[in-house]
Structures are given as C-alpha cells and as structure tokens.
Amino acid sequence: MTTAATSKPVKSKDLLVIEGLGHVYEGKNRHEAIGKLDFTVPEGAFVSIVGPSGCGKTTMLRCLSGLMKPTRGTVLLEGEPVDGVPRDLALVFQDYSRSLFPWRTVGGNIAFVLPRSMDKTERQARIQEVLDAVGLTGSADKYPWQLSGGMQQRVAIARALAYRPKILLMDEPFASVDAQTRAELEDLMLQVRDQFGMTILFVTHDIDESVYLADQVLVLSKSPSTIVAKLDVDLPRPRDQVATREDPDFVHLRSDIARMIREQSQIRK
Template identity: 55%
Template sequence: MTETYPQAGSAQTAAPVLLQLQDLQKSYGPAQILAGVDFEIRKGEFVCVVGPSGSGKTTLLKCMAGLLEPSGGKTVFEGEEVTEPPAKLAVVFQDYSRSLLPWMTIWQNVELPMKNKFPKPERPARIESVLEAVGLAGKGGLYPWQMSGGMQQRAAIARGLAYQPDVLLMDEPFAAVDAQTRIELEDLVLRVRAEFDTTVVFVTHDIDEAVYLADRVIVLSGAPTTVSRNIAVDLPRPRDQRDTKLLPEYARLRAEVFELIQSAKSHATIR
C-alpha cells in the first residue's frame, strides 16, 4: 500500500476544524496556570505543543480531553463544548506503566475501550491490524510486565488507534524511554498517523521532537500561560531522522522554538 503524508500549508488550512480552544483558563486556588489559551486543530494535522517546564502543558491537555474542568473559557470538539471526555477522542499518556492494566494481556488492554463502540466480531481484525502497525504482531498474549518500556508504549498507541478516534491526544508519550527507543517511536507514530489518517495533538518538552514530527508547533509562554507563537513547519514528508534534521529549515525552526522557550523562562524568572 502506498502511504500518503499530509503536508503543512494551504491544503490543511482548508480542512475542517475538529478541536478549538477558546480563551481556555485554569487556576488552582490563587495560582493561575492557563491565562487564556487560544488555538485550533484541523482535520489531518499533526500539531505539537511545547513550552517551558511549569507552563501547564499537561494541564492544558487534560482540559482538552475533558479530564479537567477549566476555570474559564472552553474547549470545543466537533462543534460541541467539552464537559466530559468525548467519545471520539483518545489519549496516550506518558506513564505507560499506569496506562496499561497489568492483569490484562496486551490484546485485552487494546480491546478494552472498544467494547462500547464495536461489536465483538469486528474487534479481532481491528486489534490485529493495530498491533501489526505498531510492530507488536503476535505479541497480544503477553502481559505488560513481560514487555520493555518501548513495547508497552507501542501497545498504548495501538489501543488509542484501535478505538479509531477523530483526534488522538498524546501527553509526552516518549519521555520515559531511552533515546534510541524514542527515535523509533517517533518514526512509528508518523507512520501509523499516515496509515490511519489520524489527527494528532502531541505535547512534548523536546524541541527537536516537536519540529521533527509536526505540521505546526504551538509554543506556550511561561505560567500564567498563553500561546507565544503558532509556527507552521513546512518540512517535506516522509521525514527521516538524518536527512530531515540536516535541512537548513529544520535548523532555523529549531532555533526559533528554542529562543521562544528561553525567552519564556527568563520572563518567568523575572516575575
């Protein structure tokens, strides 16, 4: 099968908006974390969200997913305000050891969220398809504790894909794995994103990862957090860990994001 890779730019700006943040705010007591965050996600996009430590990236994602109630503003998903986790949205978390249920096999973990969406006869073929896509063909009978960290995170990605969400939210999903596994998982998520035509919002603290993966990078300021800049990433696809990162445009984009985050850190220190 020939894979097609969505391109950043005019084709995507014409795509329908799936997810929109409108003046999203979140406070914990007197501490304001999100101070009015606005951006939108269009169908087919891969959008990375970066920001300095303490900028509320995970808080933002939880509000987007309906897992945390905002203090002000709102998230709109497919035309409806998010007040609870939407049925057509899935989340892959950073801590795969807590995400996967250790008493269930990988097959059972992947099947679990499908039970209220797909009839039982349809599930096996779909589970086999996503396990193969993430490189776990034949591993469905294993338990999470029998697998490496990288394999467990592959299983968590498979579970998100099997549900066939309209938007997949990923919260620093590769932060807990080693550098080589991280590279493999970056390429994996690009491959399965293209194969399954999935819209992805990917929260990360890694600048290189954000520029390598994304069609757009949304850079957050320091807390109280707003959007510092929304940057289009017009790098060719498919991407390659060596060739893409040798491009002058990659270096320019990486420097732009780095400078924005450093600036946010210094302003936070002054406050």
C-alpha cells in the first residue's frame, strides 16, 4: 500500500507592505489622523480593516493608494515604493454615484480604464467578462442613472476588475445600500475574489461584514490610529450568509472585535 505524499503549504509572499505609516494634517487645526501603522497584505489574501468612527481609515487608504503622500513611513507594492497611484492597484469608493461617469454607458465606464492600445475585440470581450462576473450581463448599453444603487456599485467593481489590478482597495463600498443588497454584494466579492485570484484590502465600519469576508481582520485604535489587534478568521469556506453568521466561532470573533472598538471609543484623549 502506498501513501500520498504531503507537502507543506506554501506561504504567500507579501504583496503590500506598510511600515511606520503615519499622517498629520497640518494647519490651524492640526490633526494627527494616523499614528503608526505596520502590517502586510499577503498575495491572494482578503484583509478587512475596522475601527472607531474617525480613526483615519479613509486617510490610510488614500496614503496606501498613492492619492496622498503620508507624513512618515513607507508603502511598498511588490517591493516598490508607492509614489503616485500604481498601475497594479485599483480603488473602489463608497460613493459609487460620483465614481461613475453619468454621461458614459456602463460599457463606456468600464472601457475608460482599459489601455487605448487594446484591440476592439479584446476590449469588448473584457467588458463582457467582468459584467458577467458581477451579474450585469446585457447591461453594457445602459447608463448608470438607469440602474439601482447596488447595480451601480457592481459597475464600479466590474470596472476595477477589468483593470486587472494586483490589489483592490475598497473604502466602505457597501455602506450606502440596503441590507439585502449589501449581503448580495458581499457574496459577489467572495465570488470574484476566487474567480480572478484577487488580493483585497477592505475597509468597513460593519464588524459582521469584516469577519464574514476576510481571512484576517485588523482592528484600529482611536485616532491617531495604531493597530490594536490582527485576528485570523478561521471560518469554513465557502461562506454562507446564514450558516457562517450562526457559527459559534463567528459570533465569538465579532464579539471580541466589537468589544475592542467600544473600548477604543471610550478612551479620552
């Protein structure tokens, strides 16, 4: 009788590395939004970030994406310093209505991020692929204002996927939709993550959402923010909106995170 050989799991390389990141808004009302952040996002990982209101989550994403130069620290994407918005990074915002061009069709919005040198046939195939992936088959000729809020956010996600980034940063992307649509979009993210092998850094104020989606949850302190905890999410996949949320491990983890955030919110400066 022969036995199958077992191999040790291969550790993913760190795609995004953040070291000593900090940011201060100078001026009359000087405000230190970020104290010191050190963390990594492994290739292929889904990492969620939560924290008290006003803890600097959006400021952090702006620094990571190259939209804002941090006051101190470094951000490395594939070992290279982030100086300006990298080609291999895409960002999906909360306010989908402002991120889409209302005068362009859905297909036109997606085509906007594709290289001008791309062949027309390949361009149309790419648009079709990502619309199929987000459940918007047949919507290429519609305009954003003809779609519901949830469908508009699907367009924003499709546009990011068409760009083929190495990492996708998401800034509370489902905060403006109703609960049912939010659940649908959460499951959509898990599907496209698997389909496209995407690395995702997901900022949210919803604790349950952070646990449901992620492989790891980072908990931030009150501003100026530091990392209070890095929690691995060891829950079965595929995730299910009912079964996963009923899992005792899910309940325990989300309770621990809620307690941490409440404690941080109660700390006086």
